[in-house]
Structure formats: C-alpha cells, structure tokens
Amino acid sequence: MARVSDPEVVTALALGVLFAAGTFLVLRRDLVRVVFGLLVLSQATNVYLVTVGGIGGVAPVVGHGEGHVTDPLVQALVLTAVVIGFATTALLLVLVYRTYQEHGTIDLDEITGAVR
Numbered sequence: 001m002a003r004v005s006d007p008e009v010v011t012a013l014a015l016g017v018l019f020a021a022g023t024f025l026v027l028r029r030d031l032v033r034v035v036f037g038l039l040v041l042s043q044a045t046n047v048y049l050v051t052v053g054g055i056g057g058v059a060p061v062v063g064h065g066e067g068h069v070t071d072p073l074v075q076a077l078v079l080t081a082v083v084i085g086f087a088t089t090a091l092l093l094v095l096v097y098r099t100y101q102e103h104g105t106i107d108l109d110e111i112t113g114a115v116r
Helices: 007-026 031-053 072-103 108-112
Strands: none
C-alpha cells in the first residue's frame, strides 16, 4: 500500500491540485483569470510530462553506469513548451487588454450581453 510520503503519491496529489485549480480558473467569468487558468493547466501538463519521463535517473551516456535512465527528449520538449506557453500567455494578455479597451470590461457575461 502506498504511503502519503511516497514521491509518486505526492506528485499525483500536487498534479491533481494544479489541474483542479487551472480548471476552476478557466471556468471563471473574468478574462484575466481564464488566461491564468490556461497558464496553470499548461504548467501542470509540463510537470506531468517531466514526471512521466523520469526523475532522478542517470544521464543516458554509453558506459556511464547502470540503473534508471532519465529521458532527455521529454525535458527538451517541456522546455520548448514553456517558451511557447510564455509567448501564448503574453499574446492572450494583450488580447485581454484590447478587449478591455473596446468593451470597458473583462467580464465575459457583459461582453457577450448575457442577461441574468
């Protein structure tokens, strides 16, 4: 039986909290919170990918040693995803600012004209 102090359990709980927080923020009416929710979701996905790729292994060098090998491809892809996520977040924040200039609000219900 897994204990709460096991690294896999702690990582799974942390990822669950990150995905839940990101989903909660994406479902808000405020556009800035939606952008931050997307940012949290993308970072949670990056942490998940690094975790699946392996943590704490040895470098994949021929003759370097025996044991668990960490996949460097996953780390390179996550680094690329972080850079793309930063650029996407910057673009989304500029679009939110432009929406605020046009409509005078960033509330989605007011922008779409939803009636309560």
